[in-house]
Amino acid sequence: MSAALATSELGKRYRRKWALSGCTLEIPAGRVAGLVGPNGAGKTTLLHLAVGLIEPSAGSIAVLGEEVAGTPAQLARVGFVAQETTLYASLSVADHLRLGAALNPRWDTDLANVRVARLGLDRAQRAGTLSGGQRAQLALTLAIAKRPDVLVLDEPVASLDPLARREFLQGLMEFTAEHTVTVVLSSHVVADLERVCDYVILLAQGRVQLRGDVDELLSTHRRLSGPRRDAARLPASQEVIEESHTDRQSTLLVRTEEPVIDPSWSVEEVSLEDVVLAYMGRPEVEEGLAGINR
Amino acid sequence: MIEFHLDSRSGVSPYMQVVQQVRHALRLGLLREGDQLPTVKDVVARLAINPNTVLKAYRELEHAGLVAARPGVGTFVTGSSLADPAISAHGPLRRELRGWIVKARHAGLDEESIEALFRDAVRSARIEGVA
Numbered sequence: 001m002s003a004a005l006a007t008s009e010l011g012k013r014y015r016r017k018w019a020l021s022g023c024t025l026e027i028p029a030g031r032v033a034g035l036v037g038p039n040g041a042g043k044t045t046l047l048h049l050a051v052g053l054i055e056p057s058a059g060s061i062a063v064l065g066e067e068v069a070g071t072p073a074q075l076a077r078v079g080f081v082a083q084e085t086t087l088y089a090s091l092s093v094a095d096h097l098r099l100g101a102a103l104n105p106r107w108d109t110d111l112a113n114v115r116v117a118r119l120g121l122d123r124a125q126r127a128g129t130l131s132g133g134q135r136a137q138l139a140l141t142l143a144i145a146k147r148p149d150v151l152v153l154d155e156p157v158a159s160l161d162p163l164a165r166r167e168f169l170q171g172l173m174e175f176t177a178e179h180t181v182t183v184v185l186s187s188h189v190v191a192d193l194e195r196v197c198d199y200v201i202l203l204a205q206g207r208v209q210l211r212g213d214v215d216e217l218l219s220t221h222r223r224l225s226g227p228r229r230d231a232a233r234l235p236a237s238q239e240v241i242e243e244s245h246t247d248r249q250s251t252l253l254v255r256t257e258e259p260v261i262d263p264s265w266s267v268e269e270v271s272l273e274d275v276v277l278a279y280m281g282r283p284e285v286e287e288g289l290a291g292i293n294r
Numbered sequence: 295m296i297e298f299h300l301d302s303r304s305g306v307s308p309y310m311q312v313v314q315q316v317r318h319a320l321r322l323g324l325l326r327e328g329d330q331l332p333t334v335k336d337v338v339a340r341l342a343i344n345p346n347t348v349l350k351a352y353r354e355l356e357h358a359g360l361v362a363a364r365p366g367v368g369t370f371v372t373g374s375s376l377a378d379p380a381i382s383a384h385g386p387l388r389r390e391l392r393g394w395i396v397k398a399r400h401a402g403l404d405e406e407s408i409e410a411l412f413r414d415a416v417r418s419a420r421i422e423g424v425a
Contacts, residue, residue: 032344169342177338177345195300195308195343215350218307263421269306 004029004064004150004182005050011058012045019045020206027184032176034197035186036276041203043186047154051080063150076105079148083155085139089128093121096142104146112145133164137171144175153185157192169196190273202276210279214272221275224265225251242278253278295332296325300341308343312351320360331361331369
């Protein structure tokens, strides 16, 4: 399957500081990809590069096999919901829909109307007086009624309360179920993405630390706990990602392709959050983070 | 029609939870031959989960011969192969287990210890190839 988004040694420098560097990745078409990482990891920079709001300082990025924002046709195929859901405060809901219809060649009027009706939005109400959840839903409506092939969302649920967060993700997932689309969304809260993403990219200190199919990551990582043991004495097939020891007990998070059969270990499955946090806690990543904060 | 629910603290992946809930419903006779599973769109809109998760779960159930997809119509239960032998054994096994739990309580074990012991026994039986 072809890549919806592909970067090679992509970098972005602001003055002397690299916000993103040596970033090489591919997001397969048709996936819902979660971009995770701590604040300041370069997530927003990468997404802004993907939608053409900024230009790379190094390397290259292609969306749907083409140069980003190279042509109007390419722009029409990419939808974007910015972190501060960008709406016009003094324009009404209906104004926004008219604007969307006028500006987007592939505008889906039915989809927009059905969504607005179902969300119970008052078409005459000004965007500035909508609740946070309603604003996010309107911004999502505008982005998906554009009928994009790639939909990019920057921290879409960060500012929403739990109920609005769930409703937003329900709307987003319903859209992906009905249309062929690649979604890339960022969040610094992994738990928000656990259910909706089938692909994950961990960005830290401006670099990709981990990426892959979520099911594959979950099936190849295990937490082992048992009597204290030196991690160096594990089978070669088990790569230790995270370890902690007390004087009697060892707890390890390992990556392994094979089942763990050693009966002295208690073996547990891990969540996506466990895996991501383990990789974020690796010494080389933490040292790098400390370097950035200095 | 069954409704799926997800336990985010169970440590079991959402896809596996969907598979297990269908198998569980078949085993208990809550789903029977000819019953339709919820559409992917319905599950996704209800649980706010990735459509591929539901598709993968349904595919696995199809491979296991428990359901069949009719393109454009939906996914239907094909057989209740899970129900028959298992369910008749449930009653006696449950009674024996109850007796065992009473014994464990008399021995001073609390619920957590009982569960830990049970899980450990299942695990070691698996390793020894008994179950």
